[in-house]
Amino acid sequence: MNDIEAKKKKEIHLTELELLAPAKNLECGIAAIDHGADAVYIGAPRFGARAAAANSLEDIKKLCDYAHQFRAKVHVTVNTIIYENEMEDTLKMIAELDRIGVDALLLQDMGVLWDVRANQLWHRELHSSTQCDARSADKVAWLSTLGFDRVVLARELSLDEIREIHRKNPSTQLEVFVHGALCMAISGKCYMSLHENNASANRGACQQTCRKAYVVTEKETGNQLEIDHEYIMSPKDLCTIGFLDKVIGAGVRVLKIEGRARSAEYVKRVVETYNEAVNAILD
Numbered sequence: 476m477n478d479i480e481a482k483k484k485k486e487i488h489l490t491e492l493e494l495l496a497p498a499k500n501l502e503c504g505i506a507a508i509d510h511g512a513d514a515v516y517i518g519a520p521r522f523g524a525r526a527a528a529a530n531s532l533e534d535i536k537k538l539c540d541y542a543h544q545f546r547a548k549v550h551v552t553v554n555t556i557i558y559e560n561e562m563e564d565t566l567k568m569i570a571e572l573d574r575i576g577v578d579a580l581l582l583q584d585m586g587v588l589w590d591v592r593a594n595q596l597w598h599r600e601l602h603s604s605t606q607c608d609a610r611s612a613d614k615v616a617w618l619s620t621l622g623f624d625r626v627v628l629a630r631e632l633s634l635d636e637i638r639e640i641h642r643k644n645p646s647t648q649l650e651v652f653v654h655g656a657l658c659m660a661i662s663g664k665c666y667m668s669l670h671e672n673n674a675s676a677n678r679g680a681c682q683q684t685c686r687k688a689y690v691v692t693e694k695e696t697g698n699q700l701e702i703d704h705e706y707i708m709s710p711k712d713l714c715t716i717g718f719l720d721k722v723i724g725a726g727v728r729v730l731k732i733e734g735r736a737r738s739a740e741y742v743k744r745v746v747e748t749y750n751e752a753v754n755a756i757l758d
Contacts, residue, residue, distance in 0.1 A: 491728050492513075492723065492728055492729075492730065492753060492757075493513045493514055493548075493728065493729045493730065494511065494512050494513045494514075494730050494732075494746065494749055494750055494753055495512065495513065495514045495515070495516060495550070495650065495729055495730065495731045495732065496508075496512035496514070496515045496516075496732050496742055496745075496746045497515070497516060497517075497655075497732055497733060497734040497735040497737060497742060498515040498516065498517040498538065498735065498742070499517075499518075499734075499735050499736060499737060499738075499739075499742075500517075500530055500534065501530070501534040501537055501538050502739045503515075503737070503738070503739045503742045504517055504538040504541075504542070504549070505538070505541055506739040506740075506742055506743040506746075507742050507743065507746050508541065508542055508545055508547045509743070510742075510743040510744075510746045510747040510750065511746055511747060511749075511750030511751075512547060512746050512750070513547055513548070514542075514547055514548035514549065514550060514578070514579075515538070515542065515547070515548075515549055515550070516549075516550040516551070516552060516581065516731075516735070517530055517535060517538060517549065517550070517551055517552070517735070518530055518551070518552050518735060519535070519551050519552060519553045519568060519572065520532060520568060521564070521565075521568065522553045522554075522555045522557060522561070522565055522568075532568075532571055532572070532575060535549065535551060535572065535575065535577065536575040536576070539575060539576040539577060539578075540576075543576065548578035548579065549576075549577055549578050549579075550577070550578060550579040550580070550581060550602065551572055551577045551579070551580055551581065552581045552604065552735075553565065553568070553569060553572075553580060553581065553582060553587070554581045554582055554583040554584075554604035554606050555583065555584070555606075555677060556583065556584050556675075556677045557584045557586065557587050562586070562587070562590065565587060566587075566590055566591065566594065566596055569587075569591055569596050569597060570596045570597075573596060573597050573598055573599070577599070578599055578600065579599060579600040579601070579602050579624075579625070580597055580599070580600070580601055580602065581602045581603070581604045581627070582601065582602070582603065582604060582623075583603075583604040583606040583607055583677070585621070588601070588621060588622065588623075592622055600624040600625060601622055601623050601624055601625075602623060602624065602625040602626070602627060602650065603618045603623040603625070603626045603627060604627055605627040605628070605629060605630060605652070605662045606662065606677060607626075607627075607662075608629055608661060608662050608664060609626045609627070609628050609629055610628070610629040610631075610632055610636070610661075610662070611640070612639060612640045612642075612643035612644055615628075615640055615643075615644045615647055615649075616643070616644055616647075619644065619647050624648060625647070625648035625649075625650055625729065626644075626647055626648070626649060626650065627650040627651075627731070628640065628649055628650065628651050629661065629662035630652050630657055630658060630662050630713075631657070631658075631661065631662065632651075634721055634722065634725050637649070637651060637722075637725045637726065637727060638724075638725040638726060640726075641725060641726025641727075642726070645726075648728055648729060649726060649727050649728060649729065650727075650728075650729035650731050651722065651727045651729070651730065651731060652713060652731045652732075652733050653713070653715040653719065653722060653727075653730045653731060653732065653749070654712070654713055654714055654715060654716070654732045654733060654745060654749065655712055655713055655732055655733025655734050655745075656712050656713075656733050656734075657710045657711075657712065657713050657733075658676075658685070659685040659708045659709065659710055665681070665685075667684045667685060668680070668681045668683070668684045671684050672684065685708040685709055686706070686708075686709045687706075687709075688705035688706055689705060689706075689707055689708065690705070691707060713733070716748065716749065716752055719749070719752050719753070719756060720756050723756060730749065730753065732745055732746065732749065
């Protein structure tokens with residue numbers, strides 16, 4: 476293969492990139508699309524990992540109709556653990572989401588996945604949520620065998636770990652968070668809010684206990700330790716804008732921006748910035 480052919484092949488591969496933006500509501504979703512997002516993800520009426528960012532079926536349909544005019548896609552999160560007495564309502568809602576034209580469904584609960592596939596309730600892409608804690612090549616391969624078209628990797632992986640996962644799963648779409656807040660615990664495995672306030676993150680009710688200020692003391696002496704700041708469990712927001720080319724080079728094809736609790740102004744500014752960066756890399 477000569478240099479020109481190699482360059483053309485690389486360019487075709489890079490055009491598969493997707494810039495995925497958060498949508499707290501219809502307004503945020505439209506703003507994201509208007510400012511360069513290839514797709515948006517939005518909460519379902521129930522059972523999303525951000526219970527406070529739920530949306531009506533009517534608004535989701537409006538967003539789908541708007542997005543599809545510009546060949547953008549709409550992904551909907553139904554990514555909590557579902558109780559048995561909720562399963563019937565969940566499956567009815569998913570069937571309705573399929574009917575109104577949603578492009579992809581994000582799931583965590585394997586029982587929901589099983590029933591959705593067994594009853595043929597969904598006819599488009601299925602994505603495994605970051606709550607599935609996909610942090611190894613074997614886990615990604617397993618999720619693919621279950622029927623997931625795309626795997627959202629755990630947020631705390633390094634570039635080397637992502638690169639290795641891609642090497643062993645070259646045909647699996649990998650979605651990675653490139654900007655926004657990070658959980659202090661392993662993806663899908665934080666029980667701090669549940670323990671402190673009986674509000675489970677895996678039920679969409681995280682109260683962000685890790686974001687509060689804390690005083691650190693030695694257990695043995697009770698002495699207060701001197702630390703740089705009080706927010707010891709709250710990591711800085713992720714920002715990959717300075718090494719986005721390396722993220723893409725690691726095999727990531729879906730660049731996900733965090734922020735389903737953010738305003739439309741925030742979403743459009745971040746999307747605009749990352750869209751400019753992606754275009755610069757493609758150029």
